[in-house]
Amino acid sequence: MMDALSVVSQLRDLASEPQNRAVIVQDQGCLPGLVLFLDHQSPEVLLATLQTLRYLAELSPNVPTMKNELGMMVSLETLIGREGLSLDITSLAQEVFNILNAPPVPVPCSPEREKRKKSQFFLNSSNKKAKSVTLQIQGLDSTDQRSLCEQALLTVRGVISFTFQMASKRCTVRIRADLPTESLATAIAATKVLSAQQVVRNEAGQEVFIPLNPSGVKVQQNSSLPDYLPEEEESPVREVDRAISRTTAKEDSSGSWLNSAASFLTRTFYW
Structure with missing residues (x-):
């Protein structure tokens, strides 16, 4: 039991x-x-x-x-x-x-302003879907490091929201579907004190860690930080290897x- x-x-x-x-x-x-x-x-x-x-x-x-x-x-x-x-x-x-x-x-947001905010946050207005990525972050030992990580993630255009689990040194990040996961690693590595691996489940349902090499490409940044987009406006999707969170309930x-x-x-x- x-x-x-x-x-x-x-x-x-x-x-x-x-x-x-x-x-x-x-x-x-x-x-x-x-x-x-x-x-x-x-x-x-x-x-x-x-x-x-x-x-x-x-x-x-x-x-x-x-x-x-x-x-x-x-x-x-x-x-x-x-x-x-x-x-x-x-x-x-x-x-x-x-x-x-x-x-x-209260959210006094006119349709015109909402449309403008979305188009700023998403490079491609037809890109409506998002995916969730779970990261294991080395060096996430205190609220100071958490603040560093928050600031790093907020600068990446295409990050929708994130939630920290400090006890396990993890962060679940919702990102635009076409944003490479390596972009998150690049932004986090830029702090000089943190590094990230992706947490996924294999076919046996066991957690495995995938190294994320910071890419040499410059991360596209937000010129001004927009509000997080509402969760219900995005349809979560998963990469082939899938992030740690489960999707069976949605598919059934x-x-x-x-x-x-x-x-x-x-x-x-x-x-």
Whole structure:
């Protein structure tokens, strides 16, 4: 039988896919189970739970539902004040709490301005699709290095969004479909203190690392940094080797994989 870490890790993998986030939050068993996991004694379970919540909160319509979930905000506050936890856990708990507690930000964006912003961010206006890449970043040891990495990624034209997992020194980056992954490595290597490898799964489902050689070609940069594009406006695609996050739930029209995972979570939570 799967243990708590296996269960929440599976849900985190599902939540890493943008198209799964609304379904997970709407499911009757997932959010209550995640709230229960926020009280778990295992640091690994706590971190995986917070990473899952952070993914889910990236979809703006999820935020009110998550905030209003019974026990969510109280559990996060308790976790923030809990002694003996790593900085990664308390910092991520605070980050999730702040996102859920922030007042809604109005987006007074006219269609004309939105069109102009998109055309600036995408070199080719017909290029509507994006892909997700998971990077293992050597040297990502502190918030200072994280800031360096953020600044490096923000300068690359074609980067849509990114999420850090500091405990595992990883960053999941959503990029335009035609942007070479090596461009990310080039930008990160330019910091002089960080380097990146791509994390993928092989046919056996095992994680493997692919070296990314910084290309000699100059990385195309944003002249001015645009706002991140909304997740729902992009359709994630995968390279042949696929990034670490899973796509089965998207490919299965019945959503059976996500449904079975949610059902298993519900059964596990109420033992």
